[in-house]
Amino acid sequence: MITPPEVIRTKEIATAVIPLVVPGRDMPKYMDPAIQELIKTITGQGIQITGPMFSYHHRRPSDTFDFEIGFPVSGAVKPEGRVINGKLPAVKVVRSVYQGPYEGLAQAWPELQTWVRTNGHGETGRFWESYLTNPEEVKDPKDYRTELNWIVSK
Secondary structure, three states: OEOOOEEEEOOOEEEEEEEEEEEHHHHHHHHHHHHHHHHHHHHHOOOOEOOOOEEEEOOOOOOEEEEEEEEEEOOOOOOEOOEEEEEEOOOEEEEEEEEOOHHHHHHHHHHHHHHHHHOOOOEEEEEEEEEOOOOOOOOOHHHOEEEEEEEEOO
16 A cells, blocks of 8 residues: 655655645545645745645644645745745655545545554654646546655654
8 A cells, every 4th residue: 555664864855835724524625725826825926836746744633634735946935825935954854655546545644654653663643745747647546656754663
């Protein structure tokens, strides 16, 4: 289900984001409008999107998801609407890639968590996923690729 995990240190990446705190069951209805707002704001300011869309989670989901949806960018955005500047941090992560429909992420994350725990890495509760394929370009959900980044302390 996921590629063999690897421990790496990431570099800080400038991003443009929209922070969201939403019930998990309602996430799909908030994602598309946020994506469209981000793209419109970033490109409208003449800034380049430099990498795949991501969602950065500040804590493990409970009744709600507390996360930022965003894109890596070539420069700072002027805050507009809900769009603000952010960053993907320079941290130690356990990284893996999941291939399949987005609904399968609910099984991919626990698989990665088991690996993190089995291998003695301290959990921080923070993580992000980068969507390596664009559903408008890759039509079959079984071919979607999502990079999983679990921030660890050891």
